[in-house]
Amino acid sequence: MRTAGYEFADVVAGQLDQDEADAQLRPAKRVLQPHVESPKLHKVLAQAGMGSRLEMEQLILEGRISVNNEPAHVGQRVQYGDQIKVNGKPIRVRIAPPPPRVLAYHKPVGEVVTHDDPQNRPTVFRKLPRLMHGKWQSVGRLDLNTEGLLLFTNSGELANRLMHPRFGLEREYAVRVLGTLSDEGRQRLLDGVELEDGRAAFGTIEDGGGEGANCWYRVTISEGRNREVRRMFESVGHAVSRLIRIRYGAMVLPRGLKRGAWLELDQHDIQALMQASGMPPPAHPQPPVASRRGGAGGRGAATRPATPAPRGGGQGRGGRQQPGAGQPDPMKTSVGYIGADSFARQRQRQQQKPRGPGQRRGGR
Numbered sequence: 001m002r003t004a005g006y007e008f009a010d011v012v013a014g015q016l017d018q019d020e021a022d023a024q025l026r027p028a029k030r031v032l033q034p035h036v037e038s039p040k041l042h043k044v045l046a047q048a049g050m051g052s053r054l055e056m057e058q059l060i061l062e063g064r065i066s067v068n069n070e071p072a073h074v075g076q077r078v079q080y081g082d083q084i085k086v087n088g089k090p091i092r093v094r095i096a097p098p099p100p101r102v103l104a105y106h107k108p109v110g111e112v113v114t115h116d117d118p119q120n121r122p123t124v125f126r127k128l129p130r131l132m133h134g135k136w137q138s139v140g141r142l143d144l145n146t147e148g149l150l151l152f153t154n155s156g157e158l159a160n161r162l163m164h165p166r167f168g169l170e171r172e173y174a175v176r177v178l179g180t181l182s183d184e185g186r187q188r189l190l191d192g193v194e195l196e197d198g199r200a201a202f203g204t205i206e207d208g209g210g211e212g213a214n215c216w217y218r219v220t221i222s223e224g225r226n227r228e229v230r231r232m233f234e235s236v237g238h239a240v241s242r243l244i245r246i247r248y249g250a251m252v253l254p255r256g257l258k259r260g261a262w263l264e265l266d267q268h269d270i271q272a273l274m275q276a277s278g279m280p281p282p283a284h285p286q287p288p289v290a291s292r293r294g295g296a297g298g299r300g301a302a303t304r305p306a307t308p309a310p311r312g313g314g315q316g317r318g319g320r321q322q323p324g325a326g327q328p329d330p331m332k333t334s335v336g337y338i339g340a341d342s343f344a345r346q347r348q349r350q351q352q353k354p355r356g357p358g359q360r361r362g363g364r
Contacts, residue, residue, distance in 0.1 A: 005252025008218040011174040011244055012208045025256050032101075032129050032264055038077040039095065041067065041084070048093050050086065059086065079133050098133055100155035102270050104251065107150045108259035113141040127260055128152060139163055139248070140171075140224040148173075148245030149253040152262075161277035162249070168222040170203060172247035173229055175217045176210070177238040185236035189219075193235045197225060200232055214241060249276065 010016055019025055042056035045065075050056060057074050059065050065072040066085045080097040083090065107113070111122045121144070128136050137159045139151035153159050162169065181189075192201035200223070208216030219229065230240045246253045251273075254263055265273070271281055 004255055006246050006255055007252075008172070008174050008206070008208060008216075008246065010255075011246065012210075012216045016244070019256055020258055025258070033266070038079045038133075041065070041072055041076045041078050042074070044078055044093055044095065045084070045086070045091070048091070050091070098154065099267075100153055100158050100270055100274065101131075102158075102265040102273060103128065103136070103152040103262045104254060104257065104265065105150045105152060105262040106253060106257045106259050107142050107147055109145055109147050112144055113138050113150065124150065128262060141226070142245060143227050143230075146243045146245065147259065148243075149248055149251065150245075151248060151251060158274060158277060158279060161279060162273070163224070164277075165223060167277065169249040170220045170222055170247070171224060171245060172218065172220050174208070174242075174244045174246055175219055175229060175233065175240055176214050176242035177217065177233055177240050178213050178215075179238050180215050181205070181217065181236070181238065185238070188236055189232055193232055195225075195228070195231050195235065200225065200228055202232070 006016055042053050042060060045051070045056045046053045051059075056065070060072045060074050060076075063071055064087050066088075067076065067078060068083050069085075078084065078095065080095045082095070084093060085091060105124060105128070107124055111124045111127075113124050115123065115125055117123055124138070125136060131154055134154045136152040136154060137156055139153060139159050139162045142148065142150055151162070153162075161167070186205055189202050189205060192199045200221075203220040203222060204218075206218040208218055210216050221229065229243060233240050257263055274281060
């Protein structure tokens with residue numbers, strides 16, 4: 001039975017490349033889920049105790065209220081981070097930040113993970129949908145010649161938590177190298193090799209076969225330094241000819257997601273990501289509270305993540321306990337991989353709504 005995400009065997013067998021060339025596989029439709037509507041200014045101020053809604057509208061008409069140093073207008077909506085002034089004095093109100101959104105993107109070779117590239121090379125951000133508020137942040141990076149799964153979110157806190165070393169989230173790669181790893185070279189990569197920026201070790205190494213001088217290996221690692229996988233193989237005398245990330249934690253590269261296409265995770269999977277990273281779930285919006293003293297207001301106490309169930313394994317070839325093996329992968333859910341539900345539900349909706357002859361294709 002085929003899973004909802006690509007596995008190492010699919011890459012070695014060429015299934016990933018075959019799906020890319022399969023014209024019958026529809027790319028995921030390039031439409032974001034509806035945005036949460038921002039509250040109106042006069043309502044926010046009224047709920048904060050500044051006066052009635054009619055009184056706030058009158059102050060707006062009189063030009064006595066500004067938002068981000070610009071005169072406000074009746075019906076204006078405000079968002080988290082906006083600076084509101086009444087009669088020139090800052091008014092601090094609590095507005096809930098926008099809920100986190102997460103994209104799974106299939107990065108192709110030839111794109112760089114940066115907003116501005118001095119060499120004017122194609123960037124991954126040019127393919128992403130535009131957000132009404134905020135911007136996309138990448139969860140880690142992939143170098144120019146690496147393809148595969150790349151996560152994006154509009155939440156800086158979520159991105160930082162997913163990348164934080166203390167969670168030890170496994171990254172899984174399919175690696176094609178020139179030549180066959182010797183037993184000594186394999187053990188060195190498992191024990192750890194010295195790179196210019198410190199010691200690095202794979203959690204596991206698995207043979208995948210190959211043709212001629214090319215050999216495939218499945219490797220896992222719990223950090224994401226610049227070109228780390230490539231440099232590790234080079235340290236034992238093997239050049240990497242192809243590198244594909246197929247998993248980040250429990251988020252797998254969705255099956256059928258073509259290069260340069262993205263998929264938005266639904267709320268169920270985003271909450272699983274937040275729980276895995278130790279973030280409290282989004283609270284129900286509370287009435288805004290105003291303060292003239294400029295205080296930021298109290299924040300909810302940080303919650304400790306629940307201790308996840310330990311994963312199987314934890315040892316590389318050779319039986320040695322791997323670095324971070326005592327830290328189970330918190331993104332593994334009880335029902336499988338995060339993102340599988342989002343992908344399956346989106347495919348189901350696409351099948352239920354066949355594309356008409358005049359509709360444009362999306363997802364690329």
